[in-house]
Amino acid sequence: MPTATEKFNHADDATAFVANHARAKWHDQALWFVRQKRDRMANSLPEWEALRETASSIKAYTIAHLAELLEQFERQATKLGAHVHFAKDAAEHNEIVLGILQQHGVKKAAKSKSMLTEECHLNPFLNRHGIDVVDTDLGEWIVQLRNEPPSHIVLPAIHIKREEVGELFHEKIGTEKGASDPTYLARAARRKLRETFMEAEAGITGVNFAVAETGGFVVCTNEGNADLGVSLPKLHIACLGIEKLIPQAKHLAVFLRLLARSATGQPITTYSSHFHGPRPGGELHIVLVDNGRTDILRSDEFRRSLNCIRCGACMNTCPVYRRSGGHSYQSTIPGPIGSILAPSRDAETYYSLPYACSLCGSCDDVCPVKIDIHHQLLTWRREIAVRGYLPWSKRLSMRMMSLVLRRPWLYRLAGSLGRFALRWSPRFMIYNGLNAWGKQRELPLAPKQSFRALYRQRQAKNGKS
Amino acid sequence: MPRVGLFIPCYIDQFYPQVGLATVTVLERLGVEVDYPTAQTCCGQPMANTGCTDQAAPLAHRFFEIFRDYEYVVCPSGSCTSMVRTHYDDYFQSEPAFEPFKHRVFELCEFLVDVLKIDQLGGKFPHKVGLHNSCHGLRELRLGKGSETVGPAYNKSRQLLAGLNGISFAELSRVDECCGFGGTFAVNEEAVSCMMGLDRVADHETAGSEIITASDMSCLMHLEGLIRRQKKPLRVMHIAEILAEAMTP
Numbered sequence: 001m002p003t004a005t006e007k008f009n010h011a012d013d014a015t016a017f018v019a020n021h022a023r024a025k026w027h028d029q030a031l032w033f034v035r036q037k038r039d040r041m042a043n044s045l046p047e048w049e050a051l052r053e054t055a056s057s058i059k060a061y062t063i064a065h066l067a068e069l070l071e072q073f074e075r076q077a078t079k080l081g082a083h084v085h086f087a088k089d090a091a092e093h094n095e096i097v098l099g100i101l102q103q104h105g106v107k108k109a110a111k112s113k114s115m116l117t118e119e120c121h122l123n124p125f126l127n128r129h130g131i132d133v134v135d136t137d138l139g140e141w142i143v144q145l146r147n148e149p150p151s152h153i154v155l156p157a158i159h160i161k162r163e164e165v166g167e168l169f170h171e172k173i174g175t176e177k178g179a180s181d182p183t184y185l186a187r188a189a190r191r192k193l194r195e196t197f198m199e200a201e202a203g204i205t206g207v208n209f210a211v212a213e214t215g216g217f218v219v220c221t222n223e224g225n226a227d228l229g230v231s232l233p234k235l236h237i238a239c240l241g242i243e244k245l246i247p248q249a250k251h252l253a254v255f256l257r258l259l260a261r262s263a264t265g266q267p268i269t270t271y272s273s274h275f276h277g278p279r280p281g282g283e284l285h286i287v288l289v290d291n292g293r294t295d296i297l298r299s300d301e302f303r304r305s306l307n308c309i310r311c312g313a314c315m316n317t318c319p320v321y322r323r324s325g326g327h328s329y330q331s332t333i334p335g336p337i338g339s340i341l342a343p344s345r346d347a348e349t350y351y352s353l354p355y356a357c358s359l360c361g362s363c364d365d366v367c368p369v370k371i372d373i374h375h376q377l378l379t380w381r382r383e384i385a386v387r388g389y390l391p392w393s394k395r396l397s398m399r400m401m402s403l404v405l406r407r408p409w410l411y412r413l414a415g416s417l418g419r420f421a422l423r424w425s426p427r428f429m430i431y432n433g434l435n436a437w438g439k440q441r442e443l444p445l446a447p448k449q450s451f452r453a454l455y456r457q458r459q460a461k462n463g464k465s
Numbered sequence: 466m467p468r469v470g471l472f473i474p475c476y477i478d479q480f481y482p483q484v485g486l487a488t489v490t491v492l493e494r495l496g497v498e499v500d501y502p503t504a505q506t507c508c509g510q511p512m513a514n515t516g517c518t519d520q521a522a523p524l525a526h527r528f529f530e531i532f533r534d535y536e537y538v539v540c541p542s543g544s545c546t547s548m549v550r551t552h553y554d555d556y557f558q559s560e561p562a563f564e565p566f567k568h569r570v571f572e573l574c575e576f577l578v579d580v581l582k583i584d585q586l587g588g589k590f591p592h593k594v595g596l597h598n599s600c601h602g603l604r605e606l607r608l609g610k611g612s613e614t615v616g617p618a619y620n621k622s623r624q625l626l627a628g629l630n631g632i633s634f635a636e637l638s639r640v641d642e643c644c645g646f647g648g649t650f651a652v653n654e655e656a657v658s659c660m661m662g663l664d665r666v667a668d669h670e671t672a673g674s675e676i677i678t679a680s681d682m683s684c685l686m687h688l689e690g691l692i693r694r695q696k697k698p699l700r701v702m703h704i705a706e707i708l709a710e711a712m713t714p
């Protein structure tokens with residue numbers, strides 16, 4: 001989270017990331033590799049576009065009927081023996097989870113990947129109350145050991161090189177110095193995490209899809225850590241945003257096919273675990289969290305952003321994200337979709353995120369639920385201007401530009417003056433600290449005459465007016 | 466033959482007049498009657514993309530008034546065409562004539578392929594060309610199939626180029642990644658913008674492009690700026706310039 005004293009501007013963090021060119025290049029290529037895997041998987045299904053369309057309409061239906069579906073889910077889940085809680089915001093969510101853990105005297109919990117608990121900053125909250133939470137997803141665990149937030153929603157440690165993981169493990173869990181073999185490191189992590197699984201008195205998980213019809217839910221992982229985390233202790237707490245609902249179990253057939261293909265380019269995640277009520281002798285709590293979602297739901301422009309199934313494909317394809325790194329967004333959900341969600345929560349702080357985008361539109365086309373991401377980012381820019389969060393210099397220059405462009409004579413004059421200045425000014429006048437364009441780029445060579453002048457001459461020559 | 470109102474984006478008017486002239490040449494050689502209304506300035510995209518829609522609105526209305534009576538409007542820029550066709554709706558909520566009008570506004574290649582139904586232009590262009598698929602043309606106007614989508618492949622710009630004798634294509638490793646221009650993005654996010662551009666240039670160099678072409682001069686302005694600064698032996702040409710050169714005996 002940005003601090004209040006320094007105004008957060010994505011471009012500053014991005015510039016710092018790009019400054020380490022080798023790393024930025026490596027990051028770009030690592031994510032592009034995932035994007036290519038996604039392309040291959042998508043192309044293996046001729047019905048891919050129809051599947052996206054179906055998913056999009058199911059989500060649109062869900063969001064339009066969210067209140068009923070939530071009630072239905074609550075009823076069904078309760079019938080199955082689960083305790084269902086509703087939290088209006090992050091603070092309430094954290095209190096509920098803490099309350100449940102305290103009631104059971106839990107001192108240590110194993111948590112599988114959940115962006116919602118990241119969003120609510122659950123870990124530090126529980127730590128403050130003397131409860132140890134261990135993230136059991138390997139990537140999440142790595143960033144937890146480094147005491148930093150994930151930089152990607154599916155690949156939390158994508159910004160870290162394996163040599164750095166080797167160093168981290170050497171320091172924290174005593175692996176051999178200099179060891180960076182992934183298999184060796186993964187084995188060491190597994191051994192260490194096993195201890196957590198054995199000691200944990202509660203398992204906390206996220207949820208990928210909650211089915212209103214059945215009251216059940218699905219958690220997708222590649223490591224099986226969610227299953228392990230909730231199979232040993234008696235207590236399972238599942239936390240989810242209210243938009244994670246889908247109406248019927250059969251809809252899983254659509255979403256499970258899309259999710260892993262879009263996320264990592266796998267046909268399906270290694271584990272898609274279905275939970276229907278607590279396991280025998282156990283206790284299951286489901287915490288449904290709003291935390292600003294109903295505000296988004298009420299807005300015609302941004303409602304569709306709630307369709308998001310958190311696959312991360314828009315990040316993998318985003319040419320800006322790939323080169324600026326997830327942390328440059330300073331928000332739990334980075335990248336294109338994060339740049340819609342963050343200003344929905346706090347437009348003043350995150351005003352720069354909708355501008356961290358070249359409007360290439362690639363995100364719209366990979367999104368498995370067809371969110372019109374780049375159009376929404378454009379709409380956010382308008383909102384930001386309307387609410388007055390745009391720096392005055394930008395507002396003024398746009399105003400001036402519009403004034404000129406509304407008057408053809410003034411436009412012609414400004415054009416000739418500009419070209420004249422470009423042709424005749426000494427280089428240092430044009431290429432200096434004030435000219436961001438010219439830092440790494442030449443300006444176009446100004447021609448003597450504009451198109452309109454040349455066109456007029458051409459017409460005159462051809463005997464036309 | 467149809468009568469066409471020529472829409473020349475402001476930066477082409479001011480910095481790349483030869484691209485405007487090439488557009489006129491291509492259209493006239495195909496028998497199109499071209500008219501360039503001189504009251505035009507800019508479609509308002511820079512303001513709209515900054516979020517200053519109230520500054521863009523008067524320009525959108527001017528545009529509509531200037532061009533509304535033409536049978537077709539043709540523009541050598543996918544991005545500016547898309548501004549009109551994809552992003553103007555908000556400004557014309559109470560103007561029913563806008564909806565049919567916007568479907569008469571075409572990007573140049575699109576006009577040649579979809580309206581004039583041209584499969585192949587004559588002429589030769591014996592060079593190795595790298596086609597940069599500009600984003601708004603590709604993903605908003607759908608001038609080609611983007612690499613993200615699944616379905617039959619097509620590409621209107623490439624189709625026109627492929628018909629020229631002697632041309633060969635440099636095959637890129639990332640066929641339609643953004644060049645990083647993005648309007649004000651180019652200066653707001655200078656570092657990322659330039660890295661994106663340099664990555665594109667490198668891809669073209671590896672693929673052996675002699676000339677980088679695109680249907681948007683703005684992308685080429687950015688790429689050329691980087692190329693010239695680094696003194697690389699690549700050239701950029703707008704697709705209209707290539708077509709005009711090939712068609713000129």
Ligand code: SF4
Binds near residue numbers: 366
């Ligand atoms: S917005 Fe779409 S592509 Fe991005 S994470 Fe959400 S579902 Fe995936």
